[in-house]
Amino acid sequence: MFNKDSESMPRTKLKDLQLERLKWSMAHAYKNVAHYRQAFDKAGFKPEQFKSLDDMKRVPFLMKSEMRANYPFGLFAVPMEKVIRIHSSSGTTGNATVVGYTKNDIEVWAEVMARTIACAGGSEKDIVQVAYGYGLFTGGLGVHYGAEKIGATVVPISGGNTDRQLMLIRDFGTTMLACTPSYAINVADYVEKKRPDYKWSDTKLRAGIFGAEPWTEQMRKEIETRMGIQAFDIYGLSEVIGPGVSCECSAKSGLHVFEDHFFVEIIDPETGEILPEGSSGEIVYTSLTKEACPVIRYRSRDITRIYYDSCSCGRTFVKMDKVSGRSDDMLIIRGVNVFPSQIEAILMEIEGTEPHYQIIVDRKGAMDDIEIMVEVNEKIFSDEVKVLTDLSNRIRQRMQGVLGVSAKITLAEPRSIARSEGKAQRVVDKRKIK
């Protein structure tokens, strides 16, 4: 364990700590963020009335739409001179969620990521190759700071360029790989098809911390067998901190939530009521120590369940299941969060009118494919092929620029996109990841 005192704290002591920190976090949010002040007042809730964990149910939720409405810095609780880092989701104005970090927030993030790496058996002896994307996306820098904190050697290669990834794994003696699980399978496929000379047994790679998208036990087995490593699920979301919210330990039976920094509840996504332990529902987060962007009862839309079983690893933190789905229409494409509304906004911007479209998501091999079928109406039709191919290229480039994922754009005949009762099915998800 990276921080034995915290991670194996007796639960009664942990509850006291959480209560004390919840009081601080709520008062901090109420005092410094107009949104929380208004929302709490409207709900008739005063932070000083918060006396026990049972009072949680009186606290209003924070919705994703409210985060977006406060774009860019409306939810910041500290002056900008205290903010040392900004991360953001993809999206256009009004669609992106922006988060800020103080020096202390970055410290906490490094701490929980160091614990994550230790959870997967990592230490200062490891060479950690970070193949998550660096940039506004929290994946790359999150793992990077955690690996440095634990004293490991960081190889900040970022995503893509599989040949180079393989070369560095072999030449640098990389022991841990951090990337999305679908990219790990992609790398394994690549070796099988194009690099018969490359033997995993000749490398020192022994573990991987994989996250940023849902994956199955079957994918885990596949990665472990084909690469000859241990594969661990790590979980996080930028609104809460980034990667480092929870992770699997050697028991690989659920992900420990770092409860001294994040308070979790499971609610019924329909009614908002708190569900008893073990029930499947939407997981809701409250930050306990975050300064720049406190989140109070943030509705993650991730469906999972939590349970307080004792764990063979000795950690006392609650465990959550792998996320089994979403309670909204968000799609996760190769680790990137995509909302159909973002795609619609881009199409409207390019075509100047609401087009009829359908989003088709599939998993070919291990990689997610996203195809956007756009109906060719009279307004966009031309007798010249180049006009239509230009249009299709423009849509593709804009999707890449705004969403950060490459999509296949297919121009379709009006009849080919099914309409049911006048309203089209906007998203067809053919992936089997449950």
Next chain:
Amino acid sequence: MNVTQLSLFLENKPGRLQSALKVLGENKINIMTLTIAEVSDFGIVRLIVNKPAEAAKALKENNFTCSTTEVLALEIEDVPGALVKALEAFGRNKLNIEYMYAFTEKRNDKAVMIFRFDDVETAKKALTEEGFQIVKKIDIIGE
């Protein structure tokens, strides 16, 4: 009058052309010539038909996306080098061809070719001055 071409959007899938042409057949529309420009997932069918406005109406009623465009039909001598002469005239007049295709039957012992220019009127004027015989709509659709 210029020749009116009917342009039709089709997905590049088996049976699509057949369904579209079936609509034309059922509406008693005769096709004089037809050409297809295709890329990997779609194609644009360009047709010269006897009743373009009616054809477009029928296709739209059947959920096809189509439009009409003015194109130029030129008579070209059916001898070696004749098309080159036409192209040279286009070059002299800085006329860029977007696309072109031919009729299958001869007219007055000459070939008839369809040219799509950006600005059909400018092209028509320039080519008439060069002495080219521009085929009028009525000659082709035979009304």
